[in-house]
Amino acid sequence: MFTPGVCLDILKERQESNGLGTLKNPEKFLDQDYELLHQYFLIRRKKYIDDMFPPDNSSIGEKLLEPESLAKVEWMRPTFWRFGKWVDVVIDDKLPTIDGQLIFVRPQSPKTPQSPGIPEFWPALLEKAYAKVCGSYEDMKFGWVSEALKDFTGGVHMTLFPEYENPKILWDLMHRAAIANSLMGCGTPGNAVSNVKQDNGLVAGHAYTITGVTMVTSNGNQVQLVRLFNPWGETEWNGNWSDGSQTWMTISEEERKKYRNNVEDGEFWMSMEDFCKCYCQLDICNYSGAFLDGSSESHWNLVMHEGRWLAGSSAGGCMAYKDTFWSNPQFLVKITDINKACEPATSQGPNMLVSLMQIPDQRNRRLTRNLPLGFSIFKANSRRGSIASYSNLVHATRDSKSLLNPREITDYVKLDPGEYVIVPYTSRPNKTAYFILGFCSKTETHTGEHFMTQDSDGKVMRQISEHYQEMNAEQLQRFLNENFIGGGVQSTGGFSLDVCQSIVAMMDNSVTGTLSAEEINNLLKRINLYKEIFFREDTNRDGILSLIELQHAVEAIGSFSCFFFSYSHCK
Known part of the structure; x- marks a missing residue:
């Protein structure tokens, strides 16, 4: 697991x-391998029953159905994206039914010359x-629409x-997304x-699917429309541009025949203005980021990195907690000039989609309690500047609009060429959780030198992992003197x-009397931070901190003022 609070090399491809x-x-979900299970049950001439998701009431849940319905359930006989990896999910072919009818999804029976009406x-x-x-x-x-979209596609989500x-700008984005x-x-x-x-006619607190985006001419004016589908298959919008609305008579007969659907099937049209008034959230997901600007077919780069907030070490909370905010994980991103062939039609528009997803600690979605989270983007003004060095944390180039608690938050931002520090955080400090930070852009995303550690830290940590599983005080003394003091x-x-x-x-959080690789990583972060603060506060460059300089240094790391009187000079 990556070291908390350490800038990561975001150019390195996470997946080959x-x-x-x-x-x-794909990984084997719950370590179940389809081929092995297939051979095992084929050789033994037995029908496969999934013991990891058995065909019984535990897989339905206790409160989804009424007890009398749950008692009637009978069971009759894919690949998903899960937090940065594709997983192969093995199931048997038994499905829950009541009186011979499927309880949940009930496929329609298409009646065409090719299909005699056999259910799919x-x-x-x-x-x-x-x-x-x-x-x-x-x-x-439970959960959000965005979770299902992401799980089924693993694509770019916003x-x-x-x-x-702005309704017009939003419609343009949705139109590009529909075309893609x-x-x-x-x-x-x-x-x-x-x-x-x-x-x-709309249902409160309900999810809908967008199935179409178009524009019609009504009384000589262009009207932007959105087509939606209620997964219930019924209960539709009854306002303007609904199935029975008279507004359809204001467009040409050709357009009316093309778009109007006067059937109670859960699908309906509405104007973009009404859509913006009636719906509180919109999620768009695609395999590619091309829908973001629609300017060309140039390649979009998607990079994802895992990280962790660790209570007491790298979980500093939001910017309101200035004493600890700097301890959050930090990612250094370098944005280059975009290739002219990939230049969006509106060059002043956003050019990077940043996403932050938290990884739940519970398998069951209903038991997951997502933390409110966000991220801040800072302009890195100096080659070795870090968030800890900034005297005024309010000057963020960008901050996620609000602290929300869905599984993933996104922000489509405009970043000029240069270096930036992206800091993911939870709303309150000392909350342990894992996360995935993603970047999607047409520009190449580079990382410069780590601004809180030496270039050799990665090499040193690899050497440590090769020679030590744990490090005691004597080994730590030799390691620190060789790598930090030298001659x-x-x-x-x-x-x-x-x-x-x-x-x-x-630093021994595990109380073993030794330091693990992760604990050494935390130590390296602190040492390099203290070095940076020391050299910054040593204004006369004599290698010694005066009492005033020491006071400033200790304030910078948030220590107690009583330490100021312990030493008058520190070398």
Whole structure:
């Protein structure tokens, strides 16, 4: 796991083309291998029953159905993206039914010359596979639309809030997304549990799918329309441009025949203005980021990195906690000039999509309690500048608009060429969680020298991992003097054994009497930070901190003022 608070090399590809966890070579979800299971049960001539997601009521959940319905359930006989990796999900072919009818997804029976009306069961099997991923059928009711879109595609995802967007600009984005065959979902405000039908026909706290985006000419004026689908298959919008609305009579007969659908099937049209008034959230997801500007087919780069907030070490909270904010993980990003061939039509528009996803610590989605999170983007003005060096943290180039608690938040930002520090954070400090930070852009994303550690730190840590599983005080003393003091041991005395024993006691969170690789990483971060502060405060460059300089240095690291009187000079 990456060291908290350390800038990571975001140029390094997280996934190789055929590496484990990619679409071509997905990981085995719950360590279940389809081929091995297939051979095992084929040789023994037995039907496969999934013991990791058994065909019983535990896989449905206790509160999704009424007890009398749950008692009637009978069981009759895909690949998903999970937090940076593709996983292969194995299920059996048994599906829950009551009185011979499927309980949940009920595939229609197409009646065409090619199909005599035989039901298609693949949607129900796909639903079961996803229910297994979520924990149960009940767990699929929890979470956000964006989670399903991401899990099914693993693509570029962005969230917008129609109420705060310019309708015309938002429609243009949705139109590009529709042309690119993106998946789009949206939701109405309100209580998602009660699902009350409103006077306008929409259901409160309900998720809808966007199935079309078009423009028609009404009374000589261009009108932007959006087509939506209620997954219930009924209960539709009854305002302007609904199935029975008279506004359809204001357009040509040709357009009316092309778009109007006067059938109660859950699908309906509405104007873009009404859409922005009625829906509180819009999610767009596509395999590629090309829909973001639609200017060309040039390659979009998607880079993802895992990280961790660790309570007491690298979980500094939001910018309101100035004493600890700097301790959050930090990522140094270098933006280059965009290739002219990939220049968007509107060069002043955003050029990078930043996403932050938290990884849940529970398998069942309904048991997951997402933390409110966000991220800040700072302009790196100096080659070795870090967040800890900034005297005024309010001058962020960009900060995520609000602290939200979905699984993933995104922001489409405009960043001029240069170096930036991106700091992901939780709303409050000392909250332990794992996360994935993603960047999607047309520009090449580079990382410069790590601005809080030496260039050799990565090499040193690899050497440590090769020779030590744990490091005691004597080994730590030798390591620190060799890598940080070098030839200066004779003049300075270096790190004494007593000091190293104290360091082990302070950094040994696992209380083993030794330091693990992760604890050494945390120590390196602190040492390099203290070095940076020392050299910054040593204004006369004499290698000694005066009392005033020491006071400033200690204030910079948030220590107690009583330390000021312990030493008048510090070498």
